[in-house]
Amino acid sequence: MMDKPLSYYAFEMLYWCGVREGELLxxxxxxxxxxxxxxxxxxxxxxxxxxxxxxxxxxxxxxxxIQMPAFLCDEMxxxxxxxxxxxxxxxxxxxxxxYLHREMDRGAKEAGVKRIRIHDLRHPYVKHxxxxxxxxxxxxxxxxxxxxxxxxxxxxxxxxxxxxxxx
Numbered sequence: 001m002m003d004k005p006l007s008y009y010a011f012e013m014l015y016w017c018g019v020r021e022g023e024l025l026x027x028x029x030x031x032x033x034x035x036x037x038x039x040x041x042x043x044x045x046x047x048x049x050x051x052x053x054x055x056x057x058x059x060x061x062x063x064x065x066i067q068m069p070a071f072l073c074d075e076m077x078x079x080x081x082x083x084x085x086x087x088x089x090x091x092x093x094x095x096x097x098x099y100l101h102r103e104m105d106r107g108a109k110e111a112g113v114k115r116i117r118i119h120d121l122r123h124p125y126v127k128h129x130x131x132x133x134x135x136x137x138x139x140x141x142x143x144x145x146x147x148x149x150x151x152x153x154x155x156x157x158x159x160x161x162x163x164x165x166x167x
Contacts, residue, residue, distance in 0.1 A: 004103070005079060005082065006093060006094075006095065007100075007103045007107075009075060009076065009079045009093075010024060010093050010095075010100060010103075011103070011104075011107075011121070012072060012075060012076075013027070013039075013072070013076070014118065014121040014122070015121045016068065016069055016072050017039060017066045017068060017072075018066070018121070018122045019039075019041060019066070019122075020044065020057075020058065020062075020119075020122065021097050021100060021118055021119075022044035022045045022046060022055075022057075022058075022097070023041050023043070023044050023045075023057060023062070024045075024093060024100075025044075025045035025091065025093050025095065025096070025097065025100075026043040026044050026045040026054055026091065027039070027091065027092050027093060028088060028089050028090055028091060028092060029080050029086060029087075029088050029090070029092060030088040030089060032073075032076060032077075032080070034073050034076075034077050037067060037068050037069075037070060037073045038065050038066060038067055038068060039065070039066050039068055039076075040064075040065050040066075041057060041062060041063065041064050041065075041066060042057065042063050043055065043056065043057065044056065044057050044058065044062075045091070047096050047097070079092070080092055097118075100118055101118065104116075104118055
């Protein structure tokens with residue numbers, strides 16, 4: 001993926017921010033606040049009858065502001081600066097969902113791993129693990145769990161870039 005910056009940064013955003021494909025493809029430079037380290041999700045991209053269409057997100061609750069890891073803010077700022085003559089309202093990922101699917105196929109093949117659905121990037125392992133621990137416990141100690149959650153995340157999540165997350 002690193003040989004294609006657009007693909008690399010698209011998958012970084014999908015994984016670290018948990019955005020949907022259409023939300024990712026609708027992002028513009030104006031959606032980022034690098035001082036607050038946030039990205040605003042307020043629209044979605046669709047390709048309908050061969051035409052690019054920007055719509056509202058899937059549900060009203062899909063309108064949200066997402067906190068980004070510091071390293072991702074730096075990467076996205078550099079990526080946006082690298083785009084030629086990009087305007088604040090221009091899409092920064094000017095590809096389609098089918099492009100992302102082909103890139104996922106290519107990346108899985110190069111890495112020698114089983115391909116996952118792009119949507120699965122929205123559901124990190126730790127989210128399911130945390131949910132399952134809470135649901136399986138008869139008397140969950142939620143306050144204690146939430147205090148210890150950052151250490152739990154570092155222990156459970158085996159992502160190679162987990163050390164770049166600031167808790």
